[in-house]
Amino acid sequence: MTSTDLQCPKRMQFGPCGGVRPDGQCEMRTGPCAFPDVVPWSGVEPASRPAQAPLVLTDFSCAPFDEDDVAATARILGRSCDAVLVGEHQNRPDFPPTLMGRLLLEAGVTPWITLSCRDRNRIVLEQELRGLRSLGVGTVLCVTGDGRGYDVRPDVTQTFDLDGPRLVSLAASVGMVPAVPETPTAPPVHARPARLVEKQRAGASLAVLNHVPYPDTITDFMATARTAGLSMPVVAAVAVFTDVVSAAVLQGLPGLELDQSVVDEVLGAADPVSAGIAAAVAEARALLAIDGVDGVNVSGLASASGTRVGAEIKAEVGRLVKAEVGA
Secondary structure: OOHHHHHOOOOOOOOOOOOOOOOOEOOOOOOEOOOOOOOOOOOOOOOOOOOOOOOEEEEEOOOOOOHHHHHHHHHHHHOOOOEEEEOOOOOOOOOOHHHHHHHHHHOOOOEEEEEEOOOOOHHHHHHHHHHHHHHOOOEEEEEOOOOOOOOOOOOOOOOOOOOHHHHHHHHHHOOOEEEEEEOOOOOOHHHHHHHHHHHHHHOOOEEEEOOOOOHHHHHHHHHHHHHOOOOOOEEEEEEOOOOHHHHHHHHOOOOOOOOHHHHHHHHOOOOHHHHHHHHHHHHHHHHHOOOOEEEEEEEOOOOOOOHHHHHHHHHHHHHHHHHHHOO
């Protein structure tokens, strides 16, 4: 265990995480991030496993602990996307990953299940990975995880037995296809492309980039990453919001930014829902034109009117994107 590992509240060895504040401050405590630069991967480098990125990967949100709502939401999204991304949230409950994977497979959609190191130790993470593989879930998004808010279940500890890159290595070792996130706008910004390459060295086969305010940011990020050796497929995030609440949720996540002029245009429109859908499709079009971007993640709450309404909005975005591409 290194001195840096002891200093990081998430006990990371291969940092920094994607939650570093714009001013370089730690997400979880007062003071700067423990990692001034990217720590190179020093573990086993598995043979690369070629994987195909979905053209449309859509965030999956539903009512907590409601099997019927899982199925209903899957029916809405399944017609307009190639896979759904199941998040793992620090502030609301979810079914266990293996159970969610089974429910979604039974509903006829392809799940990408997020596994976070925040709430599970290494043994439980391995149990979930082997359970997902046994079910036939192929892809898992490996994340260190956001820190739990100080006012969210203060009686519950945060585990962080592993960090994202070590979870990638574990997932690859049990035969899963590991996907990883990266935040191009999080400090140190210059080193984020290199960090994604280090995750690839740890065994990642797919990448999902977090929201950025301008597509040119992704153009520059991808050019630098590919020069540094990035070869795995990349999916870029498209922000979907139609009201103040759904925009604020995206803007409130660590390391994520939106184009404020687009936010103002959508929220000030006579029909914010139509404007939000049009803005998301325009962003998807711009991102898919970037060399090295293979798909888009239709992402966000989309609406404050409930998960079912949000799913309908995201489904329309996915449908329009696929219609433009001819998929």
